[in-house]
Amino acid sequence: MAKLTINGRVHDLDVDPQTPLLWAIREQAGLTGTKYGCGIAQCGACTVHMGGEAVRSCTVFVEDAVGKEITTIEGLAQGATLTKVQQAWVDHDVPQCGYCQAGMIMAVSALLKAKPKPTDADIDEAITNICRCGTFQQVREAIHAAAKA
Amino acid sequence: MNEIVSIDRRKFIIGAATVGSGLAIGFSLPEGGPTVVRANDGSPELNAWVVIRPDDTVVIRMARSEMGQGTITGLAQLVVEELECDWSKITTEYPTPGQSLARNRVWKDFSTGGSRGIRTSHEYVRQGGAAARMMLVQAAANQWSVPVSECTVAKGVITHTSSGRTLRFGQVAEAAAKLEQPKEIPLKDPKDWKVIGQPIKRIDTLEKVTGKQVYGTDLKLPGMLNAAIRESPVFGGKVKSFDASKATGMKGVRKVVQVGDSAVAVVADTWWQAKSALDEVKIDFDDGGNAKVSSASIAKMLEEGLSADQAFVGNDNGDAKAALAGAAKKVEATYFYPFQNHAPMEPMNATARYTADKCEVWVPTQDGEASLAAVISASGLTAAQCDVHKINLGGGFGRRGAFQDYVVQAVQIAKQMPGTPIKLIWTREEDMRQGRFHPIMSCKLVGGFDANNNLTALHMRLSGQSILAAVRPAIVQQNKGMDPLVFQGLARGGEHGFGYTIPNLLIDHAMRNTHVPPGFWRGVNINQNCIFIECFMDELAQSVGQDELEFRRKLLDKHPKNLAVLNAVAEKIGWGKPPPQGRFYGLAHMKAFAAYVAAAAEISVSADGKKVKVHRIIAATDPIYAVNPAQIDRQVAGSFVYGLSALFQQACTVKDGCIVEENFDTYDSMRIAQMPKVESIIMPSGGSDPWGGVGEPTICVAAPAVINAYFKATGKRLRSVPLKDLDVSMV
Numbered sequence: 001m002a003k004l005t006i007n008g009r010v011h012d013l014d015v016d017p018q019t020p021l022l023w024a025i026r027e028q029a030g031l032t033g034t035k036y037g038c039g040i041a042q043c044g045a046c047t048v049h050m051g052g053e054a055v056r057s058c059t060v061f062v063e064d065a066v067g068k069e070i071t072t073i074e075g076l077a078q079g080a081t082l083t084k085v086q087q088a089w090v091d092h093d094v095p096q097c098g099y100c101q102a103g104m105i106m107a108v109s110a111l112l113k114a115k116p117k118p119t120d121a122d123i124d125e126a127i128t129n130i131c132r133c134g135t136f137q138q139v140r141e142a143i144h145a146a147a148k149a
Numbered sequence: 150m151n152e153i154v155s156i157d158r159r160k161f162i163i164g165a166a167t168v169g170s171g172l173a174i175g176f177s178l179p180e181g182g183p184t185v186v187r188a189n190d191g192s193p194e195l196n197a198w199v200v201i202r203p204d205d206t207v208v209i210r211m212a213r214s215e216m217g218q219g220t221i222t223g224l225a226q227l228v229v230e231e232l233e234c235d236w237s238k239i240t241t242e243y244p245t246p247g248q249s250l251a252r253n254r255v256w257k258d259f260s261t262g263g264s265r266g267i268r269t270s271h272e273y274v275r276q277g278g279a280a281a282r283m284m285l286v287q288a289a290a291n292q293w294s295v296p297v298s299e300c301t302v303a304k305g306v307i308t309h310t311s312s313g314r315t316l317r318f319g320q321v322a323e324a325a326a327k328l329e330q331p332k333e334i335p336l337k338d339p340k341d342w343k344v345i346g347q348p349i350k351r352i353d354t355l356e357k358v359t360g361k362q363v364y365g366t367d368l369k370l371p372g373m374l375n376a377a378i379r380e381s382p383v384f385g386g387k388v389k390s391f392d393a394s395k396a397t398g399m400k401g402v403r404k405v406v407q408v409g410d411s412a413v414a415v416v417a418d419t420w421w422q423a424k425s426a427l428d429e430v431k432i433d434f435d436d437g438g439n440a441k442v443s444s445a446s447i448a449k450m451l452e453e454g455l456s457a458d459q460a461f462v463g464n465d466n467g468d469a470k471a472a473l474a475g476a477a478k479k480v481e482a483t484y485f486y487p488f489q490n491h492a493p494m495e496p497m498n499a500t501a502r503y504t505a506d507k508c509e510v511w512v513p514t515q516d517g518e519a520s521l522a523a524v525i526s527a528s529g530l531t532a533a534q535c536d537v538h539k540i541n542l543g544g545g546f547g548r549r550g551a552f553q554d555y556v557v558q559a560v561q562i563a564k565q566m567p568g569t570p571i572k573l574i575w576t577r578e579e580d581m582r583q584g585r586f587h588p589i590m591s592c593k594l595v596g597g598f599d600a601n602n603n604l605t606a607l608h609m610r611l612s613g614q615s616i617l618a619a620v621r622p623a624i625v626q627q628n629k630g631m632d633p634l635v636f637q638g639l640a641r642g643g644e645h646g647f648g649y650t651i652p653n654l655l656i657d658h659a660m661r662n663t664h665v666p667p668g669f670w671r672g673v674n675i676n677q678n679c680i681f682i683e684c685f686m687d688e689l690a691q692s693v694g695q696d697e698l699e700f701r702r703k704l705l706d707k708h709p710k711n712l713a714v715l716n717a718v719a720e721k722i723g724w725g726k727p728p729p730q731g732r733f734y735g736l737a738h739m740k741a742f743a744a745y746v747a748a749a750a751e752i753s754v755s756a757d758g759k760k761v762k763v764h765r766i767i768a769a770t771d772p773i774y775a776v777n778p779a780q781i782d783r784q785v786a787g788s789f790v791y792g793l794s795a796l797f798q799q800a801c802t803v804k805d806g807c808i809v810e811e812n813f814d815t816y817d818s819m820r821i822a823q824m825p826k827v828e829s830i831i832m833p834s835g836g837s838d839p840w841g842g843v844g845e846p847t848i849c850v851a852a853p854a855v856i857n858a859y860f861k862a863t864g865k866r867l868r869s870v871p872l873k874d875l876d877v878s879m880v
Contacts, residue, residue, distance in 0.1 A: 040577075
């Protein structure tokens with residue numbers, strides 16, 4: 001059993017503490033917006049916020065997430081109101097297949113919190129998610145737009 | 150529709166084109182009129198493509214799959230153009246292949262590959278929209294007792310011009326559905342298009358930015374269990390035995406099963422439990438005869454093919470061998486292209502539910518009918534007892550069309566637990582090991598010049614793997630052993646026709662197949678062929694001291710559309726003028742999937758030659774007609790991410806019969822820092838040529854343009870992919 005606080009809600013989950021946070025979020029908490037891509041923290045599709053920082057949840061154990069505020073893609077929008085990052089994603093028509101985009105948006109949201117007006121170099125350093133469809137050109141545009149919003 | 154599906158719909162339907170299955174078809178027989186076919190909410194169908202609800206919502210059904218390429222948005226534009234409905238009131242839906250089959254394949258081809266999503270269905274989907282509009286207007290005219298010629302239609306409202314009376318589509322849909330289908334369905338002249346050609350935003354974005362889109366891996370069905378699988382890593386190997394004693398006692402584990410003769414799966418409450426237990430299953434594989442195959446042994450086989458006597462001729466004219474023997478000057482080079490994995494972000498998966506009289510599968514698939522065929526065959530049931538519910542894909546790139554191995558596995562597991570839905574998800578490692586790989590190919594090129602430095606002869610000898618020999622052997626048989634697809638971009642005319650006119654030409658293929666299963670990988674054979682021919686064109690031009698663009702222009706004078714895209718990128722990058730300090734340009738072009746494409750790359754290279762920065766790529770594409778320029782622009786930019794990742798970073802190598810690279814740590818993919826600025830020129834030439842594709846063609850031109858620019862920067866010619874093996878990386 002583990003008590004996880006996800007998107008402001010406390011979940012009592014019947015889960016082995018050595019389970020990767022990704023799979024507890026997806027399978028026990030039932031929040032499937034966070035995606036499995038590689039399992040070895042390479043691709044970033046599983047990015048969530050833990051204590052306000054972007055982490056790759058496939059390599060975080062549940063036991064290390066206990067007591068921390070976890071935010072997933074489902075926790076960003078307030079009802080129908082998107083965050084400025086999500087809105088920029090809509091305005092710039094960013095996603096293609098969309099599978100990596102939850103992780104991408106979580107990584108970008110953390111970047112903008114740390115650096116509200118990131119330079120291209122800041123983006124290059126902080127955003128290392130893989131997108132096989134190749135949406136990077138629109139991702140960069142949308143990050144700058146969100147920073148201005 | 151059974152209970153599971155309806156529960157699933159209530160839980161998951163979230164807007165456009167999600168988990169398909171909303172097309173329970175009912176029939177009602179109005180007196181004296183044709184049969185009205187109804188969607189399961191009772192709304193009438195005007196034809197297979199168009200259903201109109203009383204609130205004016207237009208449901209557009211489409212058989213092709215959305216995997217990121219924007220096809221459902223483009224197809225909707227085609228229907229809406231002719232239907233004249235309100236864009237803001239459309240929604241889309243996937244029919245199931247079983248429903249299509251039961252209606253004599255009314256939705257025609259489901260296959261979403263070969264950049265065919267729009268180009269091979271534009272005519273009949275536009276006709277679907279036009280026929281529906283004609284029936285709606287007729288119904289309104291009937292209600293008013295006026296001739297159709299006095300009515301106009303716009304944004305879903307029909308107006309009787311002289312009286313000003315109006316009716317909305319939703320008000321006349323019921324009456325319209327009872328009319329005969331029109332026999333003559335004229336389509337608009339392209340000059341009158343208002344929706345086609347517009348850079349409209351995709352219709353499926355909101356779900357993707359909120360985490361609400363349901364992918365195959367996210368599916369939940371009542372009572373569902375999860376499966377993880379391991380197949381023999383040596384292709385062709387079989388399970389000898391397995392020891393599940395440790396795994397069966399682990400938490401959540403329900404069953405450990407053999408799958409077919411080559412794999413073992415663990416079924417558990419959660420996928421993580423299944424995967425963890427699978428790691429504890431000891432499987433003894435019989436590797437068969439392939440365990441000694443390595444990249445080195447394959448390379449040796451390909452090398453032999455480069456000079457073999459027997460080869461299949463894909464394109465020739467004149468007498469290339471004689472002309473080369475008598476040439477005043479000869480240039481020769483050998484290139485290599487490796488196996489590569491598609492590596493879509495979403496690993497292979499499928500969910501199956503089997504009972505003795507029914508088998509259903511939910512799967513992200515590029516070809517619903519291929520999935521259905523796999524379900525029928527694996528379940529042993531009849532076609533009428535099987536169906537497939539398509540789910541939007543987390544990337545496809547060719548892996549999820551012709552190949553349905555994961556569907557077969559899911560059914561084989563589900564058969565061992567009748568009544569229980571089983572969701573099978575591959576690990577990334579399984580996905581990398583069990584790919585359907587980009588074919589491996591070597592190419593030796595020899596060019597000959599006369600004494601005046603005119604190119605008089607070219608021989609291209611391809612040596613390597615055939616996809617069709619493995620996947621469509623009947624086509625190879627029809628062609629007396631030749632795989633015509635190997636010659637994409639090099640063929641005698643057609644949608645992959647060779648653009649250069651050379652007096653003596655021979656392009657042939659020594660087919661050298663390996664035990665590694667090949668597949669259709671975004672762009673298919675144009676990836677290697679474009680590198681081979683477009684890099685060698687630079688080599689030829691440079692060998693006689695000519696400008697690389699001018700050299701090509703002379704050889705392209707009979708192919709103005711090839712020339713036009715090449716000229717467009719050359720002009721935009723400023724070819725012929727000195728590049729900025731430290732920057733270097735390279736060009737490439739090709740005709741592929743009936744589209745004409747070209748790229749001009751601008752790069753810089755570190756002093757030691759080891760680090761390449763691709764600053765920008767100008768890309769021109771002539772798809773004949775451009776349905777949505779904004780989405781084409783995204784396909785072009787995205788294709789360069791896929792193509793440049795392949796060029797610099799990706800190879801699947803073989804050791805002891807297995808693929809060595811098992812995850813993104815050894816099979817890297819471009820990140821945003823490496824992304825060049827892509828400026829696309831979309832230049833549809835129109836006219837009566839067949840429409841070209843856009844998902845794949847441009848992928849092939851980035852690599853040779855970059856390699857050609859690298860030579861300009863360093864004087865060193867790179868002839869082997871991936872460049873990381875030559876100690877050249879992308880920064």
